[in-house]
Amino acid sequence: MGALLGRTRAAILEDVITGRTTGELAARFGISGAAASQHTAVLRRAGLLLSVRRSKYVLHTITQVGIALLEARLGPSVQRGPPEAGNVASSGQGRCPSRAGPPARRATTDPEATA
Template sequence: MSGRADSGTGRVIRPGAAVPGDDLQVFLKALTSGTRQKLFAHFADGEELTVGEVAERAGLGPSTTSEHLAVLRRGGLLQSTRSGKLVRYRADREGIAELLGQLHTYLLAPSAPEPEDIPPAHG
């Protein structure tokens, strides 16, 4: 299969491949960090945790932890609830399932033919 460079980035993409939607891109970006993957693991059992609790368990500073948790929340992996000054995070299982469905559809979508591959209509 021949590929084409993507907008000068040098990356080769499938011919005719659709670009993932913004939500899916943010989801995937949230997962690219090993630190965020380790932080997310603290929520695997369904537990709700504060920034301080996650920071203590992970051995990170509260500010760094808060930044990473915000990226995970924007990426659809975590939900947060505020009670006064306290923010509790938990895994967003429904959001994750939706985004994984989008990823599945994207990865298995058939490639559309490139415009130059379509023969011109004769008429």
């Protein structure tokens, strides 16, 4: 999959199964927030992830298409939480402190969340 998407994008796609903010992705992969935002934009345009802005955070989660791509590569053992909004894998835990609505993913204090 790295040859298709590039190593960083393939790794990001695998990492957003339970949801990550832009700042979390930047920190986890040692890239700038702007670079993380560009990578997620490419994956989003390809229909592989969904990005939702919540206050100063942008939360990225994998779509069913992204899960299917990972399962084709890794087999059906891809770990995912219950779908939220019908097309997103999530862990079902809270993420952004100010997020309203149903329980989100995982709590974070992410000062570098961009785009």
